[in-house]
Amino acid sequence: MDYLQEDYYPPPPGSEASGPEPQPSTPYPNDEYNGMPPPPEGEFPDLPQLMKACQEHARRHGYACVTSSNNYKRGIAYVRCDRGGEYVNHWHLTDETRVRKNRTRRLVGCKWKARAKRNAAGNWVLTMMHDKHNGHPPSSNATAHPSLRQLGPEAVEAARQAFNDKKSPKQVLELLQQQFNPDVTAQDVYNLKAKINRADSAKSTPAKQIMQRTDLEIPTDPALQDPTSTMDINASARPPGHKCTCTCCDH
Structure with missing residues (x-):
């Protein structure tokens, strides 16, 4: 860690000691x-x-x-x-019922x-x-703290562009560490890639793709475009002799 060359925050004692002197219980006994x-x-x-x-x-x-x-x-x-803060055991797990053992908090x-x-x-x-x-x-x-590994919108957009250019996760990691945050880890890159994929898939759902199509034929019949028209649109699709059972019009 960088202690800003502060005299009253020296490195922990014992780092340069060569004798068998007992070490204190805390690395900063006078701090x-x-x-x-x-x-x-x-x-x-x-x-x-x-x-x-x-x-x-x-x-x-x-x-x-x-x-x-x-x-x-x-x-x-x-x-x-x-x-x-403290973790809240919402699922009331015990050492016997917990599936993932040896979890650190x-x-x-x-x-x-x-x-x-x-x-x-x-x-x-x-x-x-x-x-x-x-x-x-x-x-x-610093990688032990998630709040020190956060990436801003510019970094996320740079990672998105790198993934679109077929860059590997290792190359994206080097890019983010050099230009945005040196404390980003490989796991952060994989999580970011999954987040970008989810966001892109949400923008291209089948329903939205249909709405964005420009080659769909738009009906030109005035009766179909006029919301006040009482014309029975499905009349031509009924077989001969069929009687409508709806109550919205007279037959």
Whole structure:
């Protein structure tokens, strides 16, 4: 991780030690934040720039930020650690009934939280509510956080064009890592390809294909085009002597 050359956030002790000295239980024994300091409080022109500053700071220090419980009308939003919260066992699974064993959980109930509030001037002010993480150490790689691997609309469109040009997933991965987000993984590329395929198939359903056809013959009979006409359209298709049973007209 890049610690911005900060003197008070050195690398974990013991990385260069050669003797058999016992290692401390935490890699940052003299750091109250355990290597994950909070972003500096400040004022930002809008909420996206506030989140960008928080996310970049968190990326350099081994964690990630997400928003929760937002109320944009009141001008308030909450920023929390992406490992905060607890999983809800909706299916009431147990160790015996669970099919997929040894599942790891990313949510550990971390209490790190900040508040972003809009002031009278229209700017957003970041204030820490709980500045310490708990339940997890700093991540060694940003790919462990889905919020740090997100792709914007431009990246998605570039990936779509690359797939249309018959590029392989490996080539698309290199393209996205070089131009948009270096933390994108191969699994993200496969998920993105499946998402693009679903979106394209939804745009080309049989019903929509029929509606988009321009070679369909349009009836020119005025009686068929006039909605007020009482002409029986199906009269020519009935066999001789057939009597209609409907009640909409007289026979």
